[in-house]
Amino acid sequence: MSSTAYFDVDGTLVGTNLLHPTVYFLANQASVFKSARRLGQALLGGPMMAVAELRDRRLFNELLFSNFRGMTEDRMHVLSSEAYEKTVAPRIFPGTRDLILKCKDAGMRIVLITGSLDFTIRPLAEELGVSQSDIITNRLEFKDGYATGKLMRPVVAGPTKARLMVADSKKHGHDLQDCHGYSDSYSDVPMLSVVGHPHCINPDNKLRRLAKAYDWPILDIETPSRVDIVRA
Amino acid sequence: MAKTPHPCVVTIDHRSKPRALFSGTRVKEYNLPVGSRVMYPKAPMTPLNDVKAAVRYAINHPLGSEPLYAMLRPGMKVTIAVDDLSMPLPPMRRPDVRQHQAEVVLELLRDYGITDIHFIIATAFHRPMTEDEIRHQLGDAIVNEFYPERCYNHDAEKPDGLTYLGTTAQGIDVEINRRAAESDLVVYCNLTFVPMNGGHKSMGTGLVGYRTLKKHHNPATIRASKTYMVPEDSALSDKMVEVGKLIEDKLQVFHIESTVNNRMFDRPLEFLGKNEDELSTNEARGLKALIRSLEWLPQPARQAIFEKVPAPYGVIGVWAGACEPVHEACLEKCYEQLLVPIHGQADIGIFPVPYISPYNVHSYLNPLLVSVMAEGYLFNLYKGDPIVKKGGTAIVLHPCSDIFDRDQHAAYTEFFHKLLPRTRDAKELHKKYEHEYSRHPGYIQMYRSGQAYHPAHPFYMWYWGENGRQHYGRVIVVGADNEYVPGILGYETAPTMEEALRMAREEHGSDPAITCFRIAPMLMADVTVDEPAESSVRVEEKES
Numbered sequence: 001m002s003s004t005a006y007f008d009v010d011g012t013l014v015g016t017n018l019l020h021p022t023v024y025f026l027a028n029q030a031s032v033f034k035s036a037r038r039l040g041q042a043l044l045g046g047p048m049m050a051v052a053e054l055r056d057r058r059l060f061n062e063l064l065f066s067n068f069r070g071m072t073e074d075r076m077h078v079l080s081s082e083a084y085e086k087t088v089a090p091r092i093f094p095g096t097r098d099l100i101l102k103c104k105d106a107g108m109r110i111v112l113i114t115g116s117l118d119f120t121i122r123p124l125a126e127e128l129g130v131s132q133s134d135i136i137t138n139r140l141e142f143k144d145g146y147a148t149g150k151l152m153r154p155v156v157a158g159p160t161k162a163r164l165m166v167a168d169s170k171k172h173g174h175d176l177q178d179c180h181g182y183s184d185s186y187s188d189v190p191m192l193s194v195v196g197h198p199h200c201i202n203p204d205n206k207l208r209r210l211a212k213a214y215d216w217p218i219l220d221i222e223t224p225s226r227v228d229i230v231r232a
Numbered sequence: 233m234a235k236t237p238h239p240c241v242v243t244i245d246h247r248s249k250p251r252a253l254f255s256g257t258r259v260k261e262y263n264l265p266v267g268s269r270v271m272y273p274k275a276p277m278t279p280l281n282d283v284k285a286a287v288r289y290a291i292n293h294p295l296g297s298e299p300l301y302a303m304l305r306p307g308m309k310v311t312i313a314v315d316d317l318s319m320p321l322p323p324m325r326r327p328d329v330r331q332h333q334a335e336v337v338l339e340l341l342r343d344y345g346i347t348d349i350h351f352i353i354a355t356a357f358h359r360p361m362t363e364d365e366i367r368h369q370l371g372d373a374i375v376n377e378f379y380p381e382r383c384y385n386h387d388a389e390k391p392d393g394l395t396y397l398g399t400t401a402q403g404i405d406v407e408i409n410r411r412a413a414e415s416d417l418v419v420y421c422n423l424t425f426v427p428m429n430g431g432h433k434s435m436g437t438g439l440v441g442y443r444t445l446k447k448h449h450n451p452a453t454i455r456a457s458k459t460y461m462v463p464e465d466s467a468l469s470d471k472m473v474e475v476g477k478l479i480e481d482k483l484q485v486f487h488i489e490s491t492v493n494n495r496m497f498d499r500p501l502e503f504l505g506k507n508e509d510e511l512s513t514n515e516a517r518g519l520k521a522l523i524r525s526l527e528w529l530p531q532p533a534r535q536a537i538f539e540k541v542p543a544p545y546g547v548i549g550v551w552a553g554a555c556e557p558v559h560e561a562c563l564e565k566c567y568e569q570l571l572v573p574i575h576g577q578a579d580i581g582i583f584p585v586p587y588i589s590p591y592n593v594h595s596y597l598n599p600l601l602v603s604v605m606a607e608g609y610l611f612n613l614y615k616g617d618p619i620v621k622k623g624g625t626a627i628v629l630h631p632c633s634d635i636f637d638r639d640q641h642a643a644y645t646e647f648f649h650k651l652l653p654r655t656r657d658a659k660e661l662h663k664k665y666e667h668e669y670s671r672h673p674g675y676i677q678m679y680r681s682g683q684a685y686h687p688a689h690p691f692y693m694w695y696w697g698e699n700g701r702q703h704y705g706r707v708i709v710v711g712a713d714n715e716y717v718p719g720i721l722g723y724e725t726a727p728t729m730e731e732a733l734r735m736a737r738e739e740h741g742s743d744p745a746i747t748c749f750r751i752a753p754m755l756m757a758d759v760t761v762d763e764p765a766e767s768s769v770r771v772e773e774k775e776s
Contacts, residue, residue: 005673095681101391102673180674199674212638215645217674220681 004174005103008183009114012201015091021120024083042067057187058157061115069149073142084123095221100128115157136164162190240572244268249508253584255629255711257534258526262729268746273505273755276495277569279546286550287336294553300486306345308416316355317365318590319425325542329490331371333421351383354438357686359640360385388441389676397482400474404447409439422489424562427461430489431559432476451658454698459612488552489562492545496753505753570756578747579740581620583610585630586752595637599717600644602630604693607700614757619747623705625736632712639683643675647690652720658698666691708732
C-alpha cells in the first residue's frame with residue numbers, strides 16, 4: 001500500500017453527527033429517571049455547545065462528551081453496539097461501501113479519523129472492513145470504571161486531525177501528497193489541506209465554496225447511484 | 233495545383249470578403265491572405281422523408297444477417313444499446329434518429345412477446361446522461377416506461393458489472409456490460425456522425441471497461457494511426473475490430489446504423505455554413521449582427537445561443553444487420569456528405585475551434601478539449617493526406633480560457649493543472665500516471681453517481697491529439713485571453729491573425745500555401761498530393 005485514504009465519519013460516510021449516538025447513550029440509562037436527568041442536563045448545556053460549535057470544534061467535543069461523566073465503562077461498551085445498530089447503521093450513505101471498496105482496489109490503506117468516540121466507531125469500522133488499528137478517534141477518560149467526562153489527549157478535531165494525519169502517514173511511510181482526504185465539514189479544512197487529493201462529500205456551504213475555489217472534487221454518496229437504483 | 237478545385241474550396245482574392253470563423257462561442261472576421269484556400273462544408277444532402285419507414289425497411293432487409301424478426305422468440309432477454317449524446321454536435325432536434333430506431337425495435341419485440349428488455353446508454357467512460365438527455369434521445373414513451381430501472385447508463389465501474397468474454401489473439405482482454413453479455417440478443421442503435429463512430433467501436437468501446445479500453449486508448453495506438461477517420465488507416469480501428477469480432481463471436485448482436493446530413497444550423501443561422509462572398513444582403517446583415525451580439529454578450533449567454541437551439545440534422549440513411557457490411561454502407565454515405573476534395577497540402581492550416589466537441593455537451597469547451605479539437609479531431613478530419621504538411625504550422629482560433637466544468641470535468645482540471653505542467657509527453661503520462669488516476673476513487677465516484685467523465689478520460693483526450701502533436705511543427709493560438717493555458721498545451725500565441733501568419737512565415741517562407749478548414753458545420757478533407765507525403769506512410773509502432 002503506497003498511500004492512505006483518510007475519512008472523516010459523521011456527515012461524510014454516515015448521515016449522523018456526534019449528537020446521534022450521544023443522545024442514544026444518555027437516553028438509555030439504567031432507569032427512566034436517570035435518562036431524563038442526563039438528557040435534561042445535556043439540554044441545559046445546549047446553548048453553550050451551540051456557541052462552542054461556532055467558535056471551536058474541539059471545545060464543542062469536550063462539552064458534549066462531558067455529559068458522559070459518571071457513566072460506567074461497562075454500560076457504555078454494552079450500549080455501543082446497540083447505539084451503532086439503532087443510530088449509525090441505518091444512516092450509512094448508499095455510496096459509502098463502494099467508495100471504500102474503490103479505495104481498497106486502488107491499493108490504499110483506509111483510516112477513519114473522527115471526533116466520535118472509539119467505542120461508537122469500532123462497529124462501523126468492522127462493517128466497512130477497516131482495521132481496528134486504523135481508526136483515529138476521541139477517547140473518554142475512565143477512572144475506577146467510571147467516565148470522568150474528560151477526553152484523553154489529543155482531542156481529535158480541527159487542526160489536530162491534520163497533525164495526527166501527518167504523524168500517521170509518517171509512521172506508515174506514506175507521502176501525504178499521495179494520500180486522499182474526505183470530509184463534509186469546513187472545520188476539516190486543515191485535514192483536507194495536508195493531503196494531495198482532498199475531496200468533499202456532501203459539503204456544507206462554506207466548504208462547498210472553498211472546494212469550488214480550489215477545484216476540490218465534490219462527491220455525492222448520499223444519493224443512490226444509478227447502479228443502486230437498478231440493483232434495487 | 234493545376235486541377236480545378238471543388239466548388240467547396242474557395243481561393244481568396246483581392247475582392248474576397250473577410251471570413252467569419254468560430255473562436256469558441258464567438259464568430260470573428262478575419263482577412264486571409266490572397267491565394268489562401270478556404271474549405272467549406274458541402275451543402276446538406278436531402279434527408280429521408282420517413283425515418284421510421286427507413287428503419288423498418290433496414291431491419292427487414294438487413295445486410296449480412298437474417299432479418300431482426302427471424303432472430304426473435306418469445307421470452308428471450310434483449311438489450312437495446314444506444315449511443316450516447318456525444319454525437320451529433322450539437323444534439324439533433326427531437327425526435328432523435330435513435331428514438332426512431334428504438335421505437336421500431338421495441339414494437340417488434342413486443343409483437344414477439346418479448347418483455348425482458350433493457351435500454352443501456354453505451355457511454356463507456358463518458359459522463360452518464362441525465363434523464364432529460366435520455367428523454368431527448370429516446371423519447372418520452374420509452375423513458376416513461378423504462379427509466380431508471382430498465383433504461384440506464386452503462387457503468388464501467390460497477391462491482392461485478394462486467395463479464396469477461398475472452399482475450400483476443402493480440403492479447404486484448406474483453407470485458408463487457410454484464411446485462412449485455414447475459415442477453416440472448418443485443419440490438420445496437422447507432423448514429424454515425426463522423427467516420428470514426430459506429431462499426432465495432434459501438435460495442436467494443438461503448439459497453440466495455442478499463443481492462444479493454446486501455447488496450448486501444450493509448451498513445452502507441454494513436455501514434456500508429458495515420459487518421460482515425462479512415463478505418464484502413466487507423467490502428468485504433470484495427471483494435472476495435474479485433475475486440476468487436478470477439479464480442480460478435482460470443483454474443484448475438486444486431487446493428488442498426490444511421491447517418492445524418494451536415495445541417496447543423498437552422499434557418500436564422502444557416503449562413504454560418506456558406507461562403508461569405510455568396511451571402512444575400514439579409515444573410516450578410518444577419519452575420520454582422522451575430523458577430524456584434526456575440527462580441528458583447530457574456531460567455532454563458534453566448535453558449536446558450538448555440539446550445540438552446542437543437543440542430544435540424546436530417547437523416548440520410550439507415551442500415552441494419554451484421555456489423556461490418558452495415559458500417560461499410562453507412563461510412564460510404566457519411567463520406568459522401570462530408571468529404572471535400574482538395575489537391576495539395578498546406579504549409580499553414582487555419583483551424584477555427586468552435587464551442588463544442590463530443591465531450592462537452594451542455595458544458596464549456598475546456599483547454600484540454602481545445603487541444604483535442606486542434607490536434608485530435610480537426611487534424612484527423614481527412615482522408616488521403618493531412619491538410620497540413622508534416623512539420624507545418626497550425627493556427628488555432630480559440631480564447632483558451634481557463635474554465636473547467638466542475639461537475640463534468642473535475643478530473644480534467646487536475647490533469648491539466650497538475651500533470652501537464654510536469655510533462656506533455658503522452659507516453660510518459662501513460663506510463664507514470666494513467667493507472668493511478670484511472671483508479672482514483674473520488675473521481676470514479678463522481679463518474680458513477682454524478683455527471684463526471686471517468687478519471688482516465690482526460691488521459692485519453694491527451695492521447696487523442698497525439699498524431700496531430702507529432703505532425704505539426706508549431707501550433708499558434710490566435711485570440712487567446714491568456715498565455716499560460718496555451719503555454720501548458722505547448723502552443724504559442726499571437727494577438728492577431730496577421731501576427732500569427734508573420735510568425736508562421738518565419739518557418740515557411742514568404743509565400744506559404746495556406747488552407748483554412750472552415751468548420752462548423754461538419755466537413756472532412758479528401759487531400760490528394762502529387763507524390764505521397766512523408767506522413768502518408770502509416771507508422772507501425774510497437775506498443776510500449
